[in-house]
Amino acid sequence: QVQLVQSGSELRKPGASVKVSCKASGYSFTDSAINWVRQAPGQGLEWMGWINTNTVKSTYAQGFTGRFVFSLDTSISTAYLQISSLKADDSAVYYCAREGATAAADLWGQGTLVTVSS
């Protein structure tokens, strides 16, 4: 079954870090890039960037540089999003999504809720 399965909800205090995983199955992981998308509560989709699963090169959207890091473990077909120095406004659902042939995201994970609260 072709799918992306993300790790479960996380609760962190301000200043802490979190690492969200996105495990791919049913297709060749290195054939397609992985995008990351943020959705704050009640808000729209915000494209964070993507990681090339062949070259491991990451591209970050404006506003997602510095504290946000994409990484891979290709041996287990898994992509990661790490966020450091968490702030309250990082509270959101984070989605991973596979890049299709025309760059559109054709396969999405179920989303991971990250809550930052003291």
Place this chain on the structure above:
Amino acid sequence: DIQLTQSPSFLSASVGDRVTITCRASQGISSYLAWYQQEPGKAPKLLIYAASTLQSGVPSRFSGSGSGTEFTLTISSLQPEDFATYYCQQFNTYPLFTFGPGTKLDIK
């Protein structure tokens, strides 16, 4: 930076209605545009890519058109499961992409 705007932001319609959502780009993006549907509490789903190509498995009542700066998503006959939020996304500015702000489609 290319900005995307969507109109309307909110739309109320009835089952069986034909609806059109517009996405406008601040500069030309050729046909590098996709449309997604997001139901409440769920992940987005790709509907249309390359402005007018229907993603596999998506019902034919969905269609997309346009190029350059103006694009439309049309649902020919609304079904109950179509009440959701719709987003456009542009890919012209590779490797940086952006989403539109979304259009929420509600039942009238």
